Amino acid sequence: MKKILDLLSEEMGQAFKEAGYDASLGRVTVSNRPDLCEYQCNGAMAGAKQYHKAPVMIANEVAQKLADSRIFKEAAAVAPGFLNCKISEDFLLEYVKGMAAEEKYGLEMPKHPKKIMIDYGGANVAKPLHVGHLRPAIIGESIKRICRYAGSECIGDVHLGDWGMPMGLVITELKLRKPDLVYFDENYQGEYPQEPPFTITELEEIYPAASAKSKEDPEYKASAMDATFKLQSGVKGYRALWRHIMDVSVADLKKNYDNLDVEFDLWKGESDVHELIPEMVAYMKDNGYAHISEGALVVDVKEDTDTKEIPPCMILKSDGAALYNTTDLATIMERMRLYKPDEIIYITDKRQDLYFEQVFRCARKTKLVGEDTVLKFLGHGTMNGSDGKPFKTRSGGVMRLENLIRETREEMLRKIKEGRQMPDEEASQVADIVAIAALKYGDLSNQASKDYVFDIDRFTSFEGDTGPYILYTIVRIKSILVKYEEQGGSVENAVHQAAGGESEKALMMELSKFNTMMQSAAEEKAPHKVCAYIYDLANAFNHFYHETKILGEENKTKQSGLIALLLLTRDVLETCVDVLGFSAPERM
Numbered sequence: 001m002k003k004i005l006d007l008l009s010e011e012m013g014q015a016f017k018e019a020g021y022d023a024s025l026g027r028v029t030v031s032n033r034p035d036l037c038e039y040q041c042n043g044a045m046a047g048a049k050q051y052h053k054a055p056v057m058i059a060n061e062v063a064q065k066l067a068d069s070r071i072f073k074e075a076a077a078v079a080p081g082f083l084n085c086k087i088s089e090d091f092l093l094e095y096v097k098g099m100a101a102e103e104k105y106g107l108e109m110p111k112h113p114k115k116i117m118i119d120y121g122g123a124n125v126a127k128p129l130h131v132g133h134l135r136p137a138i139i140g141e142s143i144k145r146i147c148r149y150a151g152s153e154c155i156g157d158v159h160l161g162d163w164g165m166p167m168g169l170v171i172t173e174l175k176l177r178k179p180d181l182v183y184f185d186e187n188y189q190g191e192y193p194q195e196p197p198f199t200i201t202e203l204e205e206i207y208p209a210a211s212a213k214s215k216e217d218p219e220y221k222a223s224a225m226d227a228t229f230k231l232q233s234g235v236k237g238y239r240a241l242w243r244h245i246m247d248v249s250v251a252d253l254k255k256n257y258d259n260l261d262v263e264f265d266l267w268k269g270e271s272d273v274h275e276l277i278p279e280m281v282a283y284m285k286d287n288g289y290a291h292i293s294e295g296a297l298v299v300d301v302k303e304d305t306d307t308k309e310i311p312p313c314m315i316l317k318s319d320g321a322a323l324y325n326t327t328d329l330a331t332i333m334e335r336m337r338l339y340k341p342d343e344i345i346y347i348t349d350k351r352q353d354l355y356f357e358q359v360f361r362c363a364r365k366t367k368l369v370g371e372d373t374v375l376k377f378l379g380h381g382t383m384n385g386s387d388g389k390p391f392k393t394r395s396g397g398v399m400r401l402e403n404l405i406r407e408t409r410e411e412m413l414r415k416i417k418e419g420r421q422m423p424d425e426e427a428s429q430v431a432d433i434v435a436i437a438a439l440k441y442g443d444l445s446n447q448a449s450k451d452y453v454f455d456i457d458r459f460t461s462f463e464g465d466t467g468p469y470i471l472y473t474i475v476r477i478k479s480i481l482v483k484y485e486e487q488g489g490s491v492e493n494a495v496h497q498a499a500g501g502e503s504e505k506a507l508m509m510e511l512s513k514f515n516t517m518m519q520s521a522a523e524e525k526a527p528h529k530v531c532a533y534i535y536d537l538a539n540a541f542n543h544f545y546h547e548t549k550i551l552g553e554e555n556k557t558k559q560s561g562l563i564a565l566l567l568l569t570r571d572v573l574e575t576c577v578d579v580l581g582f583s584a585p586e587r588m
Contacts, residue, residue, distance in 0.1 A: 001098055001106025003519070004512040005029070008071060008087065012041050015065040015075075021047055021058060028085070030513075037074075037084035038509065044081040055081025089498040089505060096508050097496045099515075100568050105575075107515045109151040117155045117335055118144050120347040121257070121264065124161035125249040126170050126207045129256050129401040131391050132349075135380045138440050138581060139448050140347040141262045142527040143378070145579040150522035155339060158253075159331065160269030162246060164324075168228030169210035171241055172220065174198070175227070177206075183237035192237070196244035200252045203245065232274060256402055261436060261581050273330035277322055280330050280368075281315060289366045290315055301361035310354075313362035325359055332363050336373070343374040345525065350379025350449055378525060381451035383443070391454050409435040411460050412468070416588065419462070430585045434468050435460070437582040441467030444580055445531035465535050470577065473538040474584040476545065477570040483551055484563055496568075497561025503544040507565065510540040514572055518579075527580060534576045541569050 005028055013026030025043030032040070044059035051058065059077035066075040066085075074086040099105040120140020122133055129137075140156065148154045174197070175184050181197055182188045198206070214221040231238040250267060257264070281297065284290035290299050295318030302310045313325055335341060346356060356377040363369050385391045393399045413431035416422065422430070442459035446452040462468045481491055499505035513533065521529040550566070553559040577584060 001102050001108065001515065003108075003516045004095055005516055007095075008039060008085075011066075011069060011071045012043070012062070012083070012085075015062045015069070016043060016047075018065045019058070019061040021051065021062070026062075031084070036078075037076075038087060039085045041083040041085065042081075044077075044083060048081065059083050087509075092505065092508050092512065093496060093498045095512050096565075096568065099511065100496065100564070104149070105514055105568075105572060107150065107518055113151050113153055114147075114342040115153045115155070115339065116147055116343045116345060117157060117339060117341040118147075118345045118347065119157050119159045120144075120345075121158035121262070122161075122348055123158055123253050124166060125253075125269070126166060126203050126245055127249075128204050129253065130398045131383060131401055131404050132398065133401055134260075134404070134439070135383060135443060135448075136347045136349075137257065137260060137262045138443055139378070139380055139527065141260075141581045142440075142444055142530075142579065143345065143347070143525045145581060146518070146527065146530065147522050147525070149575075149579050150518060152522070155266060155341070156264045157266040157268055158257075158264040160250070160253075160267065162269035163232065163271040163274060163327070165224060165228050166207060166211075167231055167242060167245065168224040168226075169214055170203070170206055170245060171227040171231065171238060172224040173206045173210035173213070174241065181241075183241040185237065188237065192240040196248050197241075198244075198248070200248050203248055259402065259405055259436075260440075261583075268331075270327040270331075273327055273334050276330045276334055277326055280326075280333055284315060284366055287366070294318065299362045299365060301358055301365060303361070310357065310361070313358040324355075325362070328359050329363060329366075329368060332359075332375075333368050336369055341373070343376060344369075345376045345378060347378045347380065347448075350381060353377065353379050376525075378448060380448045381446075383454050384451055386453060386455070388453070405435065405439065408439050408456060408460065411435075411456055412438060415460055415462070415468075420588070430588055433583060433585045434471055434588065437467035437471050437577070437584075439467075440580060440582050441470065441531060444527040445535075447526070447528050465531075467582065468588075470534055470538050470573065471584045472588055473541055474570060474573050474577070475586070475588045477541070477566050477573075478584075478586060480550055480566060481563070481570070487551065489559075489563065491563060491567060494560045494564035494567060495557075496564040497558060500558060500561075501547065503540075503547045504562075504565065507537075507540045507544045507569065510537045511568060511572060530576050530580055534573055537569065537573060537576075 008028040009026055012028050013023035016026045017023040025047045026041060027043060028039050028041050030039060031037045044055040044062065047058055048055040056077055056079050059081045062083060063075045063077045066072050069075065069088075071088055071091045072085050073088040076084050078084050118140050120136045122136045123129060144154045144156045174181070178197060182190075182192065210224065214224055227238065231242055281290070284299065285297075290297050293312060296314050297316040298312035298314050300312050302312075314323055315326055315329070316322060332344065335344060360375040360377070363375060369375065382390045391399065409431050412435040413427060416427050416431055416434070438459045442454070443452070445465060458464070459466060460468060462472050485491060499508055517529055517533040521527065548562065550559070550562050553562060574584060
């Protein structure tokens with residue numbers, strides 16, 4: 001199903017052609033003066049120089065050709081040469097009925113779907129998720145869902161930090177606290193215990209304690225480096241201990257991501273490519289891509305057109321140790337072998353821009369990816385407190401993500417109980433759903449690359465550009481539909497009718513923008529475009545609701561049309577919140 005602007009532009013282009021002008025001048029856009037018209041075309045202005053004619057004369061000639069248009073109800077030439085248009089209610093009805101009848105509301109699927117891998121989450125094993133993990137998780141989840149909806153094959157990978165110095169620190173601290181564990185006995189030949197020798201609570205306390213010690217005690221740090229080396233070299237006890245760390249930590253991470261409705265297709269990490277690194281290093285050396293510089297193995301990635309200094313990409317340190325660059329490049333190598341993606345997207349803090357520039361250039365120069373493979377870094381801004389600085393707890397520490405979710409849920413529950421009568425159990429369930437919407441919408445409604453201020457009072461408000469407002473609109477529609485059926489109506493038999501008033505037409509026009517918006521959001525990887533759309537759609541519905549008798553409408557044919565419009569509005573809104581990664585309750 002074609003996008004509505006394409007159909008309008010085709011009609012306008014034909015009018016330009018019939019008037020003797022280039023059809024490409026007929027591009028139609030949504031009016032930037034909705035008080036004057038619904039759509040506009042500025043083609044006459046662009047064609048004035050080409051045809052040596054006053055733009056208003058061209059516009060008048062084109063307007064005459066549209067006098068009998070079935071698509072445009074009005075097309076008026078306005079000085080100095082704009083074409084102001086209103087579309088026909090019958091054409092709009094035809095379009096909306098088509099949306100309701102088509103799968104995905106007529107969104108055109110790509111002829112050659114892309115395979116996209118999305119690297120998001122940024123979780124580290126043995127460390128709890130904190131508020132800094134919120135943005136990459138929910139932005140990545142939403143982009144995955146949007147692109148999937150628009151027809152791409154998407155694979156989401158959490159890409160865990162599970163193999164470096166943090167693992168050595170945890171093992172070193174465990175050995176200090178529990179030296180008698182069999183994992184540290186080099187002569188032990190039996191099976192290792194199936195139960196881990198620690199809980200998630202202990203594990204989350206061990207890492208920060210070990211990290212602090214390593215910064216103050218050089219010998220402790222040296223022990224941790226030795227433990228890391230032993231782990232990566234395959235010492236059996238250390239590997240068994242590492243598997244316990246992984247099992248306990250990943251189970252906890254999954255629980256926390258589940259609370260955010262974030263799902264990963266792959267739970268791979270740095271450790272998955274450990275065995276691949278020697279092969280990659282040999283390949284880079286043998287093909288002349290890598291060379292020794294000050295003892296380290298590097299690949300030069302500077303280009304002649306650079307206006308700033310781009311350092312070489314280090315593959316191995318002077319002591320032969322791997323770096324993040326090494327594992328990220330080996331991961332690209334593995335992804336190309338196993339999945340052959342058309343595009344790999346990385347979502348993390350925008351301050352890592354230079355790092356990813358180096359890695360991407362290195363991957364291209366060394367031909368780890370094909371010429372057509374897209375490597376994209378989507379750097380996000382920070383979530384800040386009211387002071388404009390990265391969000392902290394009241395005591396100044398970094399807040400755990402589960403605590404942020406809990407506080408948002410508690411505030412949501414308070415507002416739900418304050419504003420409406422609802423049993424405690426139901427109120428609690430609704431608060432869980434709406435709190436996630438408040439958090440996600442509050443984040444995603446901002447352009448991902450920009451910083452924003454976390455304002456729990458605003459985010460949990462039922463008014464304004466917020467998640468709860470969007471959900472309340474959906475619930476309002478559901479409530480009307482339930483009452484309609486209780487009064488004997490049948491939603492299955494509802495039939496769309498032409499708009500009978502301005503607010504009804506405005507709602508239908510907002511619905512008609514869905515395909516354009518969703519395609520744009522998928523192409524630009526821009527969840528904020530979905531948020532902007534559903535806010536406008538919710539506003540259009542609520543304006544229509546306050547101006548229209550729906551349940552009290554006595555003309556049953558007209559009422560059937562109103563119900564059909566409500567059904568489509570509900571379905572489009574629920575589709576949009578689903579791709580943003582949250583859902584609506586049945587009532588609020």
